[in-house]
Amino acid sequence: MEKIDLLASLPLFEGLSRAQLESLSRAAFESRYAAGELIFSAEAPTRGLFVVRDGHVKIFRSTLEGREQTIYLIGPGQPFCLAGALGHDPAPASAMALSRCTVLSFPSALLESLGREEPALLVNMILSLSARLKQAMAMIENLALKELPERLAAFVLVEAGAGQLAVLSVPHVEIAKVLGTTPETLSRTIKRLAAEGLLAQEGRNLRILDRPGLTRLAGLDC
Amino acid sequence: MEKIDLLASLPLFEGLSRAQLESLSRAAFESRYAAGELIFSAEAPTRGLFVVRDGHVKIFRSTLEGREQTIYLIGPGQPFCLAGALGHDPAPASAMALSRCTVLSFPSALLESLGREEPALLVNMILSLSARLKQAMAMIENLALKELPERLAAFVLVEAGAGQLAVLSVPHVEIAKVLGTTPETLSRTIKRLAAEGLLAQEGRNLRILDRPGLTRLAGLDC
Numbered sequence: 001m002e003k004i005d006l007l008a009s010l011p012l013f014e015g016l017s018r019a020q021l022e023s024l025s026r027a028a029f030e031s032r033y034a035a036g037e038l039i040f041s042a043e044a045p046t047r048g049l050f051v052v053r054d055g056h057v058k059i060f061r062s063t064l065e066g067r068e069q070t071i072y073l074i075g076p077g078q079p080f081c082l083a084g085a086l087g088h089d090p091a092p093a094s095a096m097a098l099s100r101c102t103v104l105s106f107p108s109a110l111l112e113s114l115g116r117e118e119p120a121l122l123v124n125m126i127l128s129l130s131a132r133l134k135q136a137m138a139m140i141e142n143l144a145l146k147e148l149p150e151r152l153a154a155f156v157l158v159e160a161g162a163g164q165l166a167v168l169s170v171p172h173v174e175i176a177k178v179l180g181t182t183p184e185t186l187s188r189t190i191k192r193l194a195a196e197g198l199l200a201q202e203g204r205n206l207r208i209l210d211r212p213g214l215t216r217l218a219g220l221d222c
Numbered sequence: 223m224e225k226i227d228l229l230a231s232l233p234l235f236e237g238l239s240r241a242q243l244e245s246l247s248r249a250a251f252e253s254r255y256a257a258g259e260l261i262f263s264a265e266a267p268t269r270g271l272f273v274v275r276d277g278h279v280k281i282f283r284s285t286l287e288g289r290e291q292t293i294y295l296i297g298p299g300q301p302f303c304l305a306g307a308l309g310h311d312p313a314p315a316s317a318m319a320l321s322r323c324t325v326l327s328f329p330s331a332l333l334e335s336l337g338r339e340e341p342a343l344l345v346n347m348i349l350s351l352s353a354r355l356k357q358a359m360a361m362i363e364n365l366a367l368k369e370l371p372e373r374l375a376a377f378v379l380v381e382a383g384a385g386q387l388a389v390l391s392v393p394h395v396e397i398a399k400v401l402g403t404t405p406e407t408l409s410r411t412i413k414r415l416a417a418e419g420l421l422a423q424e425g426r427n428l429r430i431l432d433r434p435g436l437t438r439l440a441g442l443d444c
Contacts, residue, residue, distance in 0.1 A: 083359075087352050123338075137293055145291055
């Protein structure tokens with residue numbers, strides 16, 4: 001897909017004119033990363049907004065001793081570093097390529113001037129930031145108030161959406177970092193939910209066998 | 223303070239003309255709440271943006287079984303429900319008055335039309351949302367990767383800012399809900415840090431006695 005057609009297809013840029021999309025497209029800086037490569041680290045100065053063109057990226061925080069918690073998994077067409085897009089503070093978290101990936105970045109100054117010309121861009125950014133904040137609040141609830149089987153059940157339901165299959169685009173070792181556990185404990189918990197007839201493992205993916213049971217376990221309303 | 227002067231003093235409304243502040247002021251709905259009263263609950267339809275005029279409010283998530291995690295404590299002059307200000311989704315968390323308080327609310331439609339007329343309002347909203355998202359990410363790191371003494375040390379350093387005294391505007395039972403623990407465990411942990419000479423309890427407040435020690439414990443760079 002041409003860069004400008006990709007930009008035109010993103011909800012973030014909905015409502016922009018062709019001329020505005022063209023200036024975004026010209027200003028977008030395209031970078032390629034190898035799997036495991038750091039895109040930016042928390043505390044580094046931010047450079048604007050990023051969009052994954054292809055591949056997957058994780059957004060994470062780590063302690064001085066190297067323990068890590070993944071906050072978001074970002075796939076093709078999704079923006080990241082929204083919290084650093086217009087401010088002058090350092091990035092609040094680090095970003096790493098989970099696979100070979102291509103990332104577009106848009107400088108803050110351009111976003112701000114385009115946004116003042118076409119406020120729809122700013123409204124879209126507010127809606128994207130709101131969605132990210134809601135995901136972060138759900139993760140806070142998960143980490144603070146739920147045990148791992150409940151967290152796994154909630155995760156599978158979100159990933160599967162209305163379907164029966166949670167297609168996991170990244171390895172289980174990365175899913176474990178999202179769920180705040182180790183790969184071994186995650187694997188044991190998947191086996192336990194499979195033994196209870198709630199889900200089945202299909203390669204890397206997880207198939208929902210008993211949606212009401214999984215929903216009850218997740219502590220969600222049916 | 224007159225309502226319009228209060229609005230003019232808020233960073234959220236910086237850059238708005240007097241006429242724009244006046245239409246905000248006319249549209250602002252003022253509500254009073256008693257301590258412990260629910261302002262809105264998660265999953266209720268949102269009505270726009272809220273600002274605390276006086277008193278304190280907590281933003282929290284709770285499970286079906288009634289366990290709670292406080293995400294933010296909101297004081298005078300601070301906005302809340304930013305994630306629901308422009309969207310049409312239900313509120314991502316609940317809000318409760320921690321003391322007698324007065325709250326102003328601004329309807330979504332007015333914020334959006336004013337924002338399209340004066341994009342500075344939308345830019346301010348993006349910066350406020352970014353700040354909230356950063357706080358949420360810090361809380362995720364705290365819950366996932368830090369033990370309670372580290373979390374308490376980080377909390378005291380943030381509340382004290384550049385000063386030596388963390389002035390706690392809400393009771394310890396509410397601080398415990400922010401730190402994801404019980405009041406008893408929080409009390410034991412405060413005593414432990416006091417015995418180690420890191421801080422001292424002064425009524426409800428906590429005084430920093432050893433900032434480098436507390437910073438090391440919090441796992442932050444000095």
